[in-house]
Amino acid sequence: MGTHEGLVHIGEEDREGAKAQLVKDWLAKLVQRYNGVSGTVYEPQGQDELQLIVTHNVDDTSGIQRIPRGEGIAGLAFERNALISTCAYHLGKERRATPRYKFVDGAATIAVPVHGEAGRVRAVVGITFRDDMVMDDSQLVAIDRAAAALPT
Numbered sequence: 001m002g003t004h005e006g007l008v009h010i011g012e013e014d015r016e017g018a019k020a021q022l023v024k025d026w027l028a029k030l031v032q033r034y035n036g037v038s039g040t041v042y043e044p045q046g047q048d049e050l051q052l053i054v055t056h057n058v059d060d061t062s063g064i065q066r067i068p069r070g071e072g073i074a075g076l077a078f079e080r081n082a083l084i085s086t087c088a089y090h091l092g093k094e095r096r097a098t099p100r101y102k103f104v105d106g107a108a109t110i111a112v113p114v115h116g117e118a119g120r121v122r123a124v125v126g127i128t129f130r131d132d133m134v135m136d137d138s139q140l141v142a143i144d145r146a147a148a149a150l151p152t
Contacts, residue, residue: 022151024054036127074124077111085110108133112147
């Protein structure tokens with residue numbers, strides 16, 4: 001950090017670290033608010049890939065750092081530009097996903113695209129729940145709206 005006439009200048013690394021912490025804190029509150037157990041936030045890297053930005057209660061991120069468009073629940077949400085859910089109500093008994101994606105045993109998961117300028121996906125927010133569950137449309141809409149408040 002440098003100073004100039006009494007002003008403190010924050011370096012780029014400090015700003016990025018502060019943003020990551022802000023997003024991490026926001027994600028923890030979102031997961032808790034909807035009784036989830038873990039969460040993720042991805043940002044697009046070009047047109048075809050998502051990069052993991054922050055997690056909450058995720059122990060091993062080695063296989064989820066980069067997600068191709070259309071793979072896994074986050075990749076499907078990115079590709080389709082729509083909320084994707086493995087909750088019983090939303091997908092029924094089919095529980096379809098791409099071959100690479102592994103469902104968390106007994107757990108429901110949702111992935112929500114967050115939109116920025118011109119309706120482009122600026123992030124995908126994911127929440128995993130402890131058990132498979134039934135969610136009605138009003139619950140999914142509420143989570144979708146809450147995810148839209150992702151700090152920039």
